[in-house]
Amino acid sequence: MSVNRREFLKIVSMSTILSLGGVVSISSLKNHVEASQISRNAKALTAKRWAMVIDMSKFTSEEDYRKCIDACHREHNVPHVTDNPKHEIKWMWTDTYEHAFPGNEDKYLSEKIKHMPFLLLCNHCENPPCVRVCPTQATFKRKSDGIVMMDMHRCIGCRFCMAGCPYGARSFNYKDPRPYLDESRENPEFPTRMKGVVEKCTLCYERLAHGLLPACVEAAKEVAAKKGITPGLIFGDLEDPNSEVRRVLNERFTVRRKPELGTGPSVYYII
Amino acid sequence: MLEKAIYGGRRYWVWIFCLLGIIGVGFLAYLYQFKTGLGVTGMSRDVSWGLYIGQFTFLVGVAASGVMVVLPYYLHDYKKFGRLTILGEFLAISAVIMCMLFIFVDLGQPLRVLNVILHPTPNSVMFYDMLVLSGYLFLNILIGWTVLGAERKEIAPPKWIKPFIILSIAWAPSIHTVTAFLYAGIPGRHLWLTAIMAARFLASAFAGGPALLIILALIVRKYTKFDPGKEAIQSLGKIVTYCMLINVFFLGLEFFTAFYSQIPGHMHSLVYLYAGLHGHSQLVPVMWISSILAVIAIGMLIFPQIRKNESLLAVACLATFFSLWIDKGFGLVVGGFVPNPLERITEYWPTLPETLITLAVWAIGFLVLTILYKIAVSVKEEVVFDKYGEKQIKAE
Ligand code: SF4
Ligand code: SF4
Numbered sequence: 271m272s273v274n275r276r277e278f279l280k281i282v283s284m285s286t287i288l289s290l291g292g293v294v295s296i297s298s299l300k301n302h303v304e305a306s307q308i309s310r311n312a313k314a315l316t317a318k319r320w321a322m323v324i325d326m327s328k329f330t331s332e333e334d335y336r337k338c339i340d341a342c343h344r345e346h347n348v349p350h351v352t353d354n355p356k357h358e359i360k361w362m363w364t365d366t367y368e369h370a371f372p373g374n375e376d377k378y379l380s381e382k383i384k385h386m387p388f389l390l391l392c393n394h395c396e397n398p399p400c401v402r403v404c405p406t407q408a409t410f411k412r413k414s415d416g417i418v419m420m421d422m423h424r425c426i427g428c429r430f431c432m433a434g435c436p437y438g439a440r441s442f443n444y445k446d447p448r449p450y451l452d453e454s455r456e457n458p459e460f461p462t463r464m465k466g467v468v469e470k471c472t473l474c475y476e477r478l479a480h481g482l483l484p485a486c487v488e489a490a491k492e493v494a495a496k497k498g499i500t501p502g503l504i505f506g507d508l509e510d511p512n513s514e515v516r517r518v519l520n521e522r523f524t525v526r527r528k529p530e531l532g533t534g535p536s537v538y539y540i541i
Numbered sequence: 542m543l544e545k546a547i548y549g550g551r552r553y554w555v556w557i558f559c560l561l562g563i564i565g566v567g568f569l570a571y572l573y574q575f576k577t578g579l580g581v582t583g584m585s586r587d588v589s590w591g592l593y594i595g596q597f598t599f600l601v602g603v604a605a606s607g608v609m610v611v612l613p614y615y616l617h618d619y620k621k622f623g624r625l626t627i628l629g630e631f632l633a634i635s636a637v638i639m640c641m642l643f644i645f646v647d648l649g650q651p652l653r654v655l656n657v658i659l660h661p662t663p664n665s666v667m668f669y670d671m672l673v674l675s676g677y678l679f680l681n682i683l684i685g686w687t688v689l690g691a692e693r694k695e696i697a698p699p700k701w702i703k704p705f706i707i708l709s710i711a712w713a714p715s716i717h718t719v720t721a722f723l724y725a726g727i728p729g730r731h732l733w734l735t736a737i738m739a740a741r742f743l744a745s746a747f748a749g750g751p752a753l754l755i756i757l758a759l760i761v762r763k764y765t766k767f768d769p770g771k772e773a774i775q776s777l778g779k780i781v782t783y784c785m786l787i788n789v790f791f792l793g794l795e796f797f798t799a800f801y802s803q804i805p806g807h808m809h810s811l812v813y814l815y816a817g818l819h820g821h822s823q824l825v826p827v828m829w830i831s832s833i834l835a836v837i838a839i840g841m842l843i844f845p846q847i848r849k850n851e852s853l854l855a856v857a858c859l860a861t862f863f864s865l866w867i868d869k870g871f872g873l874v875v876g877g878f879v880p881n882p883l884e885r886i887t888e889y890w891p892t893l894p895e896t897l898i899t900l901a902v903w904a905i906g907f908l909v910l911t912i913l914y915k916i917a918v919s920v921k922e923e924v925v926f927d928k929y930g931e932k933q934i935k936a937e
Binding site: 354356357358365368369370372373399401402403404405406407408424425426427428429430432433434435436437438441442443444445446464465466467468528531532533 | 577578579580584585586587589590644647648649650651653654656657659660662664665666667668671723727728729730805806877878881882883884885887
């Protein structure tokens with residue numbers, strides 16, 4: 271088979287165009303994957319900016335909080351580090367008013383509020399300092415819906431983000447987390463982590479992509495259903511005036527943690 | 542010129558092998574840390590930076606302080622520093638190398654360190670820190686080597702090196718300013734959120750670095766035939782004095798702002814460091830040692846009679862160095878994390894592996910320094926100065 275010069279040039283130019291096209295489509299694919307981390311399907315829940323309202327009055331026992339925390343930690347294979355509290359990994363946890371809202375404490379605070387455990391998690395800040403300081407973009411804010419994401423494969427473990435977060439929302443794997451997982455309760459759908467990386471709540475981006483609500487919100491629903499009340503965790507789009515969160519924010523007085531720092535937390539509390 | 546490093550007396554080799562021994566032990570400790578994770582250190586979820594980052598912060602200052610001899614020499618034509626500049630430049634080289642090693646041993650995933658270059662992140666101060674540090678290392682190697690090479694051939698340094706020298710003078714404060722910005726720009730860490738952080742960093746650097754340089758110069762004079770110059774050492778002593786005074790003044794400003802404003806968050810860290818908070822007071826004795834050393838140092842430095850006595854000057858410099866080492870290499874970092882953002886207290890103390898690794902990095906720094914000084918001194922020993930200490934003349 272002989273190829274003359276003209277034909278050869280044609281082949282070369284065609285393949286160049288094709289490969290260029292390929293590069294372009296691959297890179298756009300890459301952007302897409304990076305933006306959503308996993309592929310979306312038609313049922314995916316979307317929002318311009320996800321937010322959560324925590325209605326404290328709906329939680330009445332230690333058990334109610336535990337259900338939410340457990341749901342989160344089991345869903346994401348969060349290791350249960352018990353031998354050394356200094357190396358604890360927590361995506362969602364509770365603390366008292368004076369620690370959840372330092373600077374707002376008051377000597378004459380009602381006993382009830384004083385001892386109330388507040389559910390704490392990453393605030394998915396609008397202007398997140400953790401994103402600002404990360405040197406590798408392993409922590410980034412997803413443009414599509416404002417979720418502050420973690421790419422644990424990119425994280426170099428410099429822990430700058432932990433210094434940067436004013437809410438103590440981040441945990442570092444000081445040791446291999448896998449021995450601290452209960453295999454029988456492991457969620458095979460979600461990856462486990464390795465030592466030396468930082469992790470935190472990612473607002474269940476993987477569940478949202480499949481049309482599911484965050485695990486903690488789901489758990490709060492169950493808790494509420496048993497009592498016949500409305501759920502204590504309300505999740506929705508802050509930018510949508512008709513969303514559930516906006517309705518609640520409109521009707522009730524809410525507070526956020528350390529708003530004076532200008533980070534713009536997306537988690538609101540009704541006390 | 543490197544060959545000069547392999548000729549040395551008994552004492553030289555004993556010292557080298559001691560350093561190698563410390564490095565070896567630290568390397569084993571690092572392998573252990575590499576395998577097990579940073580859990581082998583005393584750091585925690587709350588105090589997520591410790592001794593390593595503290596040493597890095599302190600040593601950036603030592604590196605930057607090289608400028609305190611280079612600047613008067615080149616910009617003000619202060620000839621007395623002529624014999625010291627190379628010691629300052631080589632000290633900067635070893636300090637920057639230690640800085641980089643301390644960052645490296647602090648990483649949770651050290652094999653991914655290239656991510657900082659692969660994903661350049663202009664919004665992260667750490668990105669700039671990497672740029673300025675490597676730039677400064679390059680400048681000092683280039684300048685030190687070129688100038689020393691010319692000296693060996695007993696010719697004037699080439700003209701093209703001058704712009705690099707000027708650049709390095711401008712560059713030195715930048716490395717320490719950028720490092721201060723690692724801390725200063727973070728919301729919610731009251732101890733660090735202060736506009737004079739960079740100024741404080743520079744003041745302490747320009748006291749601590751030259752203090753170390755004086756000690757090194759005295760050692761060089763004692764054990765070699767090379768004399769860095771009595772007057773040069775005295776001038777450096779004055780620099781240490783003024784910078785130490787400014788440093789303490791700046792610290793006073795922090796105290797005033799915190800305690801006169803009475804804003805609890807701003808007082809907490811200082812109270813924790815110097816008096817203990819809610820029964821937690823692990824760092825109190827350490828911080829007081831630092832303060833007492835600072836008082837001793839200043840008390841000795843401000844009197845010219847004491848400063849002029851070289852052995853007393855050495856004592857004052859040791860006090861300065863250790864005072865600042867505690868303050869910046871330990872207290873500043875840990876104090877920023879305690880109490881944590883939820884106002885809970887988790888204390889920090891380095892563990893044995895952490896200490897061994899830290900010692901090893903210092904030993905690597907001293908090894909590099911020894912080799913560089915050995916080369917510099919060997920070159921310098923061969924040339925003799927005229928009686929003003931300015932021009933080099935051929936030995937008879
Ligand atoms: S709460 Fe902390 S970790 Fe979460 S987005 Fe805000 S700064 Fe980042
Ligand atoms: S620890 Fe990881 S996520 Fe945090 S700042 Fe460093 S690279 Fe980014």
